[in-house]
Amino acid sequence: MIHGNSERQREKRYLVAKFLAARLAVTCWLASRFIISVANGQPTMIEETLPKVAKVFGSGGLHRLESWQTAVATSGEGMFVTAWSYVLDAGVTVVLHDGRRFEAQVLGHHPRLEIALLKIDIIGQPHFRLDSGTSVTPGLPVLAFSNLYGVATGNEAVSVQHGIVSATIDVATQRGPRASGYSGPAVIVDAIISNPGAAGGALTDRQGNFLGLIGRESTSSRSGLWLNYAIPAAQVDQAVKEILSGRASESLTGGARPSEPVTLELLGLLMVPAVASPTPPWIEQVIAGSPADRAGLRSDDLILEVNGTPSATRERVLEQLAMIDRDRKFTLTIKREGEFIPIEVSLNR
Amino acid sequence: MANRYNSGMTPSRPSLCWNPATCRVGPLCFPLIGLLAGMLVAQSPDLDDLEKARLAESRRIAMIDQAIPATISVFSTDGQGGGSGVVISPDGFALTNYHVVQPCGIHMHCSMPDGRIYDAVLVGLDPVGDVAMIKLLGREDFPVAAEGDAETLRVGDWCFAIGNPFLLATNFQPSVSWGVVSGLHRYQYPSGTLLEYADCIQTDAAINPGNSGGALFDSAGRLVGVNGRGSFEKRGRVNVGVGYAISINQIRLFREHLAGGRIVDHATLGATVRSDHAGRVVVRNILPESDAWRRGIRYGDEILKIADRRIASVNEFKNALGIYPAGWRVPVEYRREESTQRSYVRLAGVHAPGELEDLLRRGAIAPEPEEKEGKDGNERNDNEDKLPESALLPTRPPIPDTVQQMIQERAGYANYWFNRQRQETIWQGCRAAIGASPAGKRLQLICEVEGENPEMQVSLSAGKSGIRIGEKAHVFDSAGDPWLQLEPAGSGGLLPALHLWFRFLGKGPASMGDVSYFGVIPDAEGELRDVLVCNTEGVQVRFFLDRDAHCLTGLEFWSSPDKDPCEVLFDDHRMVDSTSMPHRLTVICGDLYREELVVQSAEILDSPDN
Numbered sequence: 001m002i003h004g005n006s007e008r009q010r011e012k013r014y015l016v017a018k019f020l021a022a023r024l025a026v027t028c029w030l031a032s033r034f035i036i037s038v039a040n041g042q043p044t045m046i047e048e049t050l051p052k053v054a055k056v057f058g059s060g061g062l063h064r065l066e067s068w069q070t071a072v073a074t075s076g077e078g079m080f081v082t083a084w085s086y087v088l089d090a091g092v093t094v095v096l097h098d099g100r101r102f103e104a105q106v107l108g109h110h111p112r113l114e115i116a117l118l119k120i121d122i123i124g125q126p127h128f129r130l131d132s133g134t135s136v137t138p139g140l141p142v143l144a145f146s147n148l149y150g151v152a153t154g155n156e157a158v159s160v161q162h163g164i165v166s167a168t169i170d171v172a173t174q175r176g177p178r179a180s181g182y183s184g185p186a187v188i189v190d191a192i193i194s195n196p197g198a199a200g201g202a203l204t205d206r207q208g209n210f211l212g213l214i215g216r217e218s219t220s221s222r223s224g225l226w227l228n229y230a231i232p233a234a235q236v237d238q239a240v241k242e243i244l245s246g247r248a249s250e251s252l253t254g255g256a257r258p259s260e261p262v263t264l265e266l267l268g269l270l271m272v273p274a275v276a277s278p279t280p281p282w283i284e285q286v287i288a289g290s291p292a293d294r295a296g297l298r299s300d301d302l303i304l305e306v307n308g309t310p311s312a313t314r315e316r317v318l319e320q321l322a323m324i325d326r327d328r329k330f331t332l333t334i335k336r337e338g339e340f341i342p343i344e345v346s347l348n349r
Numbered sequence: 350m351a352n353r354y355n356s357g358m359t360p361s362r363p364s365l366c367w368n369p370a371t372c373r374v375g376p377l378c379f380p381l382i383g384l385l386a387g388m389l390v391a392q393s394p395d396l397d398d399l400e401k402a403r404l405a406e407s408r409r410i411a412m413i414d415q416a417i418p419a420t421i422s423v424f425s426t427d428g429q430g431g432g433s434g435v436v437i438s439p440d441g442f443a444l445t446n447y448h449v450v451q452p453c454g455i456h457m458h459c460s461m462p463d464g465r466i467y468d469a470v471l472v473g474l475d476p477v478g479d480v481a482m483i484k485l486l487g488r489e490d491f492p493v494a495a496e497g498d499a500e501t502l503r504v505g506d507w508c509f510a511i512g513n514p515f516l517l518a519t520n521f522q523p524s525v526s527w528g529v530v531s532g533l534h535r536y537q538y539p540s541g542t543l544l545e546y547a548d549c550i551q552t553d554a555a556i557n558p559g560n561s562g563g564a565l566f567d568s569a570g571r572l573v574g575v576n577g578r579g580s581f582e583k584r585g586r587v588n589v590g591v592g593y594a595i596s597i598n599q600i601r602l603f604r605e606h607l608a609g610g611r612i613v614d615h616a617t618l619g620a621t622v623r624s625d626h627a628g629r630v631v632v633r634n635i636l637p638e639s640d641a642w643r644r645g646i647r648y649g650d651e652i653l654k655i656a657d658r659r660i661a662s663v664n665e666f667k668n669a670l671g672i673y674p675a676g677w678r679v680p681v682e683y684r685r686e687e688s689t690q691r692s693y694v695r696l697a698g699v700h701a702p703g704e705l706e707d708l709l710r711r712g713a714i715a716p717e718p719e720e721k722e723g724k725d726g727n728e729r730n731d732n733e734d735k736l737p738e739s740a741l742l743p744t745r746p747p748i749p750d751t752v753q754q755m756i757q758e759r760a761g762y763a764n765y766w767f768n769r770q771r772q773e774t775i776w777q778g779c780r781a782a783i784g785a786s787p788a789g790k791r792l793q794l795i796c797e798v799e800g801e802n803p804e805m806q807v808s809l810s811a812g813k814s815g816i817r818i819g820e821k822a823h824v825f826d827s828a829g830d831p832w833l834q835l836e837p838a839g840s841g842g843l844l845p846a847l848h849l850w851f852r853f854l855g856k857g858p859a860s861m862g863d864v865s866y867f868g869v870i871p872d873a874e875g876e877l878r879d880v881l882v883c884n885t886e887g888v889q890v891r892f893f894l895d896r897d898a899h900c901l902t903g904l905e906f907w908s909s910p911d912k913d914p915c916e917v918l919f920d921d922h923r924m925v926d927s928t929s930m931p932h933r934l935t936v937i938c939g940d941l942y943r944e945e946l947v948v949q950s951a952e953i954l955d956s957p958d959n
Binding site: 045156159162195 | 504505506529532551628661662
């Protein structure tokens with residue numbers, strides 16, 4: 001009994017020793033990996049991240065209008081998120097880090113965050129996770145990946161910059177003639193990441209986790225200072241989902257159409273005609289005394305949302321209105337002189 | 350990182366570890382202690398990271414301390430401009446930008462972090478690449494920057510710039526800016542001028558006006574580039590996190606050319622390319638007088654590699670060529686239909702002879718001075734009040750004698766004085782290697798031509814030379830009009846080449862007409878050699894010399910710049926009487942003519958006549 005016990009004990013000791021030795025080996029290996037990664041991990045991490053960022057070429061090229069920007073891969077099947085801008089107006093080409101070129105389809109855009117979603121025909125594309133959930137606090141070391149100044153062409157990778165997070169804030173809408181579009185939550189960085197062509201680039205932590213999308217150039221009308229910011233990952237993720245669901249509802253509209261929907265004529269609205277595709281939903285004219293006039297809509301307002309759903313184009317607004325029964329109140333979110341204004345509209349007096 | 354690894358450990362921690370019975374077991378203590386220690390380290394990341402950060406910081410400070418002494422601030426002597434620079438040799442040769450020295454003229458002041466100001470003189474210019482070499486005077490023991498290798502850089506590597514932004518260094522202490530390598534092998538188009546930044550390094554280390562010409566160091570404090578340009582635009586001329594440095598690897602290829610006082614041109618293949626729909630880089634246009642054409646490259650050929658670099662875009666083509674000075678030779682791999690060819694191509698100059706100097710003189714490539722440095726799309730302040738030139742010109746102090754004696758102006762040179770120095774040094778070394786001068790004598794060689802039957806008899810003298818192969822005799826008489834007789838047939842002019850070689854052996858550069866030190870370029874075998882270019886009687890001979898021993902290793906005889914030269918490589922030097930004579934000669938002309946001559950007997954006769 002005693003003998004047997006000690007034998008079992010010996011066996012147990014042996015197993016424990018074996019287990020501990022294995023743990024020790026793993027510990028040493030992990031420790032050495034850690035040290036190595038601290039010593040030269042950055043270039044390796046960057047080499048793995050660069051393929052997730054692409055160059056975007058499109059319209060522009062006239063004086064002071066760059067015809068390029070940046071996009072960030074968000075799925076292995078060729079989904080890219082980028083900044084919504086005139087560059088996407090026509091003939092959008094996505095050029096990957098290795099020089100492969102793809103015609104891109106613009107799936108849709110989110111007018112409030114000014115984010116657009118592109119799709120190219122590819123599988124196995126290295127991509128970021130938008131919902132990595134990495135917390136962003138001031139002082140966090142970050143890297144910015146973008147095609148600033150269009151420096152990279154063909155098979156060249158985009159540029160990398162380093163910095164730290166200065167603040168996470170809500171950018172208030174700016175007023176005045178030089179007001180820029182972006183308002184909302186933003187990650188502010190100490191590095192100069194907002195440069196021509198940088199919009200649509202990625203802000204990551206030093207492990208390569210996606211923290212935010214570099215937004216369009218934004219300057220303060222008062223100080224003339226440029227805001228070096230990124231739209232936080234959570235907002236980008238949300239916007240992408242909204243764009244995708246917006247598309248989904250678009251294709252499902254058939255059956256749910258009310259028999260008597262809202263029309264522009266009933267509202268008393270004239271939209272800017274569809275001269276180009278896509279045409280932004282600008283209001284051209286408001287008929288005096290019409291429901292639109294009573295609600296407070298004015299010419300030159302840009303319709304961003306109908307009942308909280310993004311309305312990127314003139315066509316989209318018409319589709320959305322066609323889904324609303326004329327007896328129901330609805331809300332148009334418009335942009336007027338840089339401000340976002342929700343306006344409740346009713347056809348009934 | 351430490352946290353993540355740590356949390357991964359904790360849940361799987363075996364409760365067995367804490368069993369007192371197990372802990373008592375002696376042999377298990379060591380792994381246990383190891384494990385505990387490991388966990389201890391892992392569980393206190395704050396202390397550990399803090400120490401690591403402190404260590405990294407102190408290392409960085411030590412490295413910057415090491416790098417600073419070799420950096421200089423460049424000032425124009427009238428106090429009207431300046432920039433930065435870096436010393437690369439103990440006798441004071443330093444690098445800066447062309448656009449920094451351009452407003453300074455040939456004499457400038459350089460301050461060093463030791464608090465002293467040195468006179469400096471312009472040595473050489475590479476206006477297209479925006480590089481200038483200057484020499485600081487007054488010491489033979491200047492601190493020198495350790496040179497690195499830009500090819501080993503990776504995007505994301507730490508790097509730092511040291512320079513004189515906004516000419517702040519009034520106390521002669523330079524400014525340091527820290528950043529990462531943002532991009533490599535960038536191509537920056539000429540910005541309204543001919544300045545072209547090919548294959549350059551992009552960094553987010555702050556590069557501001559005044560940093561121009563200063564050093565970019567890698568994370569180990571080694572010189573990897575010369576900062577010279579930034580992408581500005583819209584925001585005025587301050588750093589926006591996008592600076593460019595000329596790679597030290599490119600500058601190394603120009604280094605001896607510059608040290609030779611020349612105005613150096615960049616290389617071109619003599620062909621333009623475009624990328625086609627399939628992403629191939631194909632020849633769009635090619636000059637029939639280019640070496641590329643003579644080597645067989647034609648319209649529509651796909652360029653695969655240049656100097657062993659793969660070419661997949663027009664930018665890569667420009668990058669691959671843009672780092673070379675005119676006259677360099679590179680292997681070019683190209684494809685026509687299904688067959689891949691490889692040629693060794695001589696690169697021509699981007700500019701015709703004399704054109705670059707003309708452009709410089711007319712100010713056509715004069716870059717914006719440092720305070721107004723511009724870039725593509727940059728808004729330039731054109732509405733500045735323009736006073737008459739004379740009213741604006743501040744007076745420059747007279748050039749001191751010590752500087753003046755190192756200045757010699759001559760068309761085609763930044764400072765001919767340095768070229769002459771090089772010629773003299775090289776000829777002195779070469780003369781020592783030759784031994785007794787064969788001047789006024791006759792050299793008789795009997796050579797076996799490998800793989801062919803009749804031997805070749807060569808007879809050389811200052812007046813008349815000849816080659817006899819079997820029954821066939823070629824005579825070269827300097828009294829006639831001999832330069833059109835490029836005998837033997839197909840050799841490109843072996844006879845006149847050897848005639849001039851013998852003249853050089855006897856009397857050196859003084860007998861060779863207009864002589865210039867060219868720089869260091871590869872010879873037919875790819876070996877890097879010092880080259881003296883001699884223009885005499887309407888032809889050109891280029892002598893190739895060993896960089897250390899200064900002995901002649903080869904020559905090229907050019908009867909016309911548009912024809913393949915006769916190349917001769919000298920090998921197996923032995924003493925004949927007391928003169929060193931090669932006993933193996935390789936003669937090459939184009940791709941078709943190649944003969945190996947093995948000297949069977951060599952005689953130096955006192956009488957020049959035979």
